[in-house]
Amino acid sequence: MHKTKKQLLSTLLGLFMVGCGEGSGTVENSPKDNNLVTVNTEFAATYLQSLGSDLFQSALKYSQAAMGDMVKLGDHDGLECQYHGRLKVTNTQTGEEQRFDWVVTQQADGKVVSQQTLPIEPGCYDMDLVLTLDGNDQQFVANIAGKEVSEDPLSELDFVLYPSLGETKINIDDVRSLPVLKIAFSLEELSALAEPQLGLSVNGEPEQVFTLNQATEAAQFRLNLEPGYHRLQLHLYDADMMVGKADRRVRFARDKCTKVVVGGVNAKANVTLTELKDQGTFTFTIPDEVVDEVGSAQDLALIVRLARENMPVQERVLTVRYDGGLYKARELFETQGVDKVDAYLAFHRVSEASDGFNLTPFASCNMTINLGDSHKSECRLKLKREQVRTKQSLGALVLNVLDNEQQPVSGVKVFIDGELAGMTGNVYSTGSIKTYLVPGEHEIQVVAAEKLVTESIMLKPKAEQSKILYM
Numbered sequence: 245m246h247k248t249k250k251q252l253l254s255t256l257l258g259l260f261m262v263g264c265g266e267g268s269g270t271v272e273n274s275p276k277d278n279n280l281v282t283v284n285t286e287f288a289a290t291y292l293q294s295l296g297s298d299l300f301q302s303a304l305k306y307s308q309a310a311m312g313d314m315v316k317l318g319d320h321d322g323l324e325c326q327y328h329g330r331l332k333v334t335n336t337q338t339g340e341e342q343r344f345d346w347v348v349t350q351q352a353d354g355k356v357v358s359q360q361t362l363p364i365e366p367g368c369y370d371m372d373l374v375l376t377l378d379g380n381d382q383q384f385v386a387n388i389a390g391k392e393v394s395e396d397p398l399s400e401l402d403f404v405l406y407p408s409l410g411e412t413k414i415n416i417d418d419v420r421s422l423p424v425l426k427i428a429f430s431l432e433e434l435s436a437l438a439e440p441q442l443g444l445s446v447n448g449e450p451e452q453v454f455t456l457n458q459a460t461e462a463a464q465f466r467l468n469l470e471p472g473y474h475r476l477q478l479h480l481y482d483a484d485m486m487v488g489k490a491d492r493r494v495r496f497a498r499d500k501c502t503k504v505v506v507g508g509v510n511a512k513a514n515v516t517l518t519e520l521k522d523q524g525t526f527t528f529t530i531p532d533e534v535v536d537e538v539g540s541a542q543d544l545a546l547i548v549r550l551a552r553e554n555m556p557v558q559e560r561v562l563t564v565r566y567d568g569g570l571y572k573a574r575e576l577f578e579t580q581g582v583d584k585v586d587a588y589l590a591f592h593r594v595s596e597a598s599d600g601f602n603l604t605p606f607a608s609c610n611m612t613i614n615l616g617d618s619h620k621s622e623c624r625l626k627l628k629r630e631q632v633r634t635k636q637s638l639g640a641l642v643l644n645v646l647d648n649e650q651q652p653v654s655g656v657k658v659f660i661d662g663e664l665a666g667m668t669g670n671v672y673s674t675g676s677i678k679t680y681l682v683p684g685e686h687e688i689q690v691v692a693a694e695k696l697v698t699e700s701i702m703l704k705p706k707a708e709q710s711k712i713l714y715m
Contacts, residue, residue: 280361281393282400285348287356288464289407289454291382292441295631296450325350327384329375330416336368336390343416348375348405366395372419373403382452383408385419385466407454409446410468419466423496427463427478428505429488434458437487438682439636443479451479453632471497479533480506484632485680486533486625508624509533511589513613515620517579524579524615526550528589530564530571533627534607538593541566546573547601549588549655549667553693555580557655559670561601584614586657588666589623604640604678604708606630610664628680639683639703642710643668644676645690652676653715656692690715 331346342364349357371388384405393399408414408422427442434440440456442463456463467474473493480488488506496502512529528546538544541564551557555578562573579585590605611623628638641660645653645668652675658665666677683705690697690713697713 279365279393279395279397279399280363282398283358283360283362283403284400285356285358285386285403285405286460287350287384287405287457288460289442289456290350291377291380291407292453292455293633294450294452295443324352326378327375328378329373329383331362332372332416333362333364334370334372336370338367346373346375362401364393366393368392370420371401371403372416373405374414374416374419375405376413381413383414385414385422387419389420404460406464406466407452408466408468409444409452411470412468414466414468418468421498422466422468423471423498424501425465425467425476425494425496426501426503427465428503429463429480434463437482439481439483439634441481441483441632441634443477443481443632445477447475451477453481467496469496476504478504478506481629481632483634483636483638483682484629485638486627486629486632489531489533509627510622510624511609511611512620512622513587513611515579515613515615517615521581521615522579523576525574525576526587526613528562528573530573530591531625531627532571534591534625535564535571537606537627537629541571543594544571545592545594545597545601547590547592547605547669547672548573548575548577549590549669550577550585551655551667552580552582552585555582555585557667557670559654559672561597561672579615583616584612586667587611587613587621587623589625590666591627601672604642604680608666608679610666626680636683637706638680639705640678640708641681641686641701641703642676642678642708643688643690644710644712645692645715646675646712647715653692656690656715659689659691660686662687662689688713 327348329346331344333342369391371391373386375384385408386403386405435458440458441453442456443451443453444465445451473495476492476494478490479486486509489509490504490506494502494504509531511531514527515524517524535541535544544564546562546564548562549557549559558577560575562575564571564573588610589608591607592601592605596603607625607627609623609625611621613621643658645656647653654668654670654675656668658677665679668675668677681703683703685700685702687698687700692715695715697715699713701711703709
């Protein structure tokens, strides 16, 4: 009986508001007897960590991979994460708003579960959702416009949550006006990465790293920034290997989508030949990210291997200097009048010199340098970043190439899974090459003159595995 009186009072109050011209408004957690609509939620990207800030250590507790296994974090393995926030539902015909407290749980296996159903009557709705990761200020937003909700008891809503970055916390009433940042790369490019992750820094703030969901349409962010120009620095990772970047000033405006294209982390080469064209000064320009990884140019060593068919491999350690706003390394090499040469660039820490640079280089690339009119070439680096966390640990392959007399063979090209990995050394890592690889099976090809040797290996995670191939 008491319950019936409360329902009658609620009905009379509603009629009174309509009679006073208040037929639309905001209702908090409306108790109406409506359809219970199932809400499905997935993340376009999940927060992994913050680099270069005090948040880095605290972020470890809450790190996880998008829609997959938990990141391996020692004592923090197997944690699930909760997100709390608000859901605003607006009837597009009446203007009535309802607001709900909302909870989403991301389980240890990566599955995302909304904690409740949505009690709304049939109609057309705009919906806005803002969630905050527990124990962290990272926010995620989603919105659905003009969604028809039917009387079907099996009705479902699908929300895709996008990370938000900015200067202040997001007000749920501002979700639709936030500038949208869209990262331009295709799903094919994304699917080619074993573990795609994206780092984003705005106006020099610490880099925030997110694990991307390969199943969602695109990598997007919502930016809670003042309209105008802002500096964006983007890093694309495959696990902890940086494979792409963008660094530019971008103009953002409310209600607008801005696209940023991710390019390569490229090293460049420029050659000045002598008059007889038998020698050339090779100048290599090095990306800032490579220097940043070791701290300074004085801490970076560049090993260059230069070779051409019927030409012995030349190997030098180059000193890196800051010159005219760029990091450069120069050295004189023999060219013997050829039209082009193959170059392998391997980056090490200077501290490794005492051991003969015996460790796996943290960055490397290959290029063919034309010695014709332009004399300019470039190669796309893969840069291993120690700070970036990953759910799968890379393995290291040490490949030794020997001849029939058990002697090391220098300057031969090594292909892994059809991609040129580098060439074997002459002075350092004589007759061998070292590189990081994703765990699993790989096909190795070694090419020298007209000889081709092919073999498969199975690489384990976190392990350095040696392999000998005979030419």
